[in-house]
Amino acid sequence: MERDGGPAAERVLILTPIKDAIRHLDTYFGLLDRLTYPRDRLSLGLLESDSDDGTFEALLQRRGQLNRPFRRFTLHKRDFGFRMPANQPRWANHLQVQRRSTLAKSRNHLLFRALEDEEWVLWLDVDVIDYPPDIIERLLATGKRIVHPNCVRDYGGSSFDLNAWRKRGKLHLHDLRKEGDLVPLDSVGGTMLLVRADLHRDGLIFPPFPYGLRNKKIRRFNHWSGEIETEGFGIMASDMGAQCWGMPNLEIRHHRD
Template identity: 30%
Template sequence: MPSYRQRSRPLTIITVSGVALIILFYLLSTSRSSSEVRVRPPPAAGGAKSISHYPMNGLTSSWQPLARQEHVLILTPITRFYEEYWNNLINLNYPHELIDLGFILPRGREANQAIQRLDEAVNALQTGPKKNRFASVSILRQDFDSPFSQSEKDRHALSSQKERRAAMARARNSLYTTTINAGISWILWLDADIVETPASLIQDMASHNKAIIVANCYQRYVDHGESKIRPYDFNTWQDSEAAAKMAQNMGDDEVIFEGYAEMATHRTLLASMRGAGKDINEEVPVDGVGATALLVKAEVHRDGAMFPSFPFFHLLESEGFAKMAKRLGYQAYGLPNYLVYHYNE
């Protein structure tokens, strides 16, 4: 009589064979499946709909921006939110559907408060009546803190100018390089503390058909019960021999700042060129510009003019921008009798 081991051997052989066949089938099946996945052509990337054409030769920045439906990008670095600035902005009578807005804010507690108010204002406007909405709104946060106090005294102290203006230049460069698109004809740099301009600001400035043009920035104040105005921004000027000689004796990293007794440049300031009752459309060539209300043809930035955050011919930020643009072949102009007004702290 066969032993138990002898009797179970055929069953063991059958079982092992069956398991082996199952494993072999699984491996072959998996191999075929994997092979099919590997040789299957990848899904088409892009396609005709992903290709965009921009005929830049047909893009204009003319003296008739409204008639030609030219798009304007208004850019504003913000640390404090002023209601007066926002109200003035939305009261500009250039069609809002032709305007894109861009804002940039630094890190920090004060900027956190500003961005909350800005968000509320933007959301209210962009969900309101369609005729009041802007084409688009971009809000950026810097990856660095504001290196200076926002009090007027601290902002304008000579000792803080190099660091402050360099930081502002970085913010401006980040803002325009991120928000400009192929359809933009003009860029209006409008500071967050400009609280009063003509409603026709864009059309008025563009009508001069200059590559770079800046308004004269003043400030309203009350003196002994009487309303008066005074010059505010001194960064728009015509150069002088005194400033040129000063620059020749400076080190590579030194910068000339306008409006300080310690640096007597004797430049001719746009602020001092204003004449009451004179032609509001008078224009003068300038060598440095402020950016309180600065209109620039987009091609100037596209050609490489930026706001230097480093000493550029002993200039920084907007004044350095005018110098760089001039070396690219673009002359800046100022409007001595066309006024915009700065917030009075």
């Protein structure tokens, strides 16, 4: 659904880092097409890295049609040379620092290359498979500078994105449903994350290295190193005086890996 935004609607840049995602592209773009936020205020930026399934070529084929519905569309490529070893799940502990450091770098590269005059950045993973068409309006309506919904595999089930937590990782969004529709967080996930763009301009990034040794919110088992990527983002936001928020009862669905 397309609406005329007029001067009141703030500009939003949707950013998605992509790797080996050709099987998700139809769903990803189909969901974007359902968004009710004014199209003349929406931009889209993509960065493809290290794919071997033809993802970048598929995105090049869509470039012409994506230039039309969005205020601005950019497609970037940056390979980092990291691939998960065969038969290893992406959550394997011994690979987490390298994997998430690479993801943090891809997010930062995309941010620095795609952000222009937008007031907001919406980080959106390519393998999110369902969310309400008015999700942007609902996130903006909170009035918070950093906020995200509850990403689950099944509606009403446990949170999929366990990078969003409080109390040093003891509480996740599924634990906080009874606390209300908007709850403070110490760390955030990146499946869908709305950020005031000026926070990024002020230096808030996704640390590609362990961050936050002096912050008491980091998890105890990381007391010797710090947090990385989206969790490092949450700790850095805290150091900058910006509170992170989550919406435990506003659910979006993630693809089943």
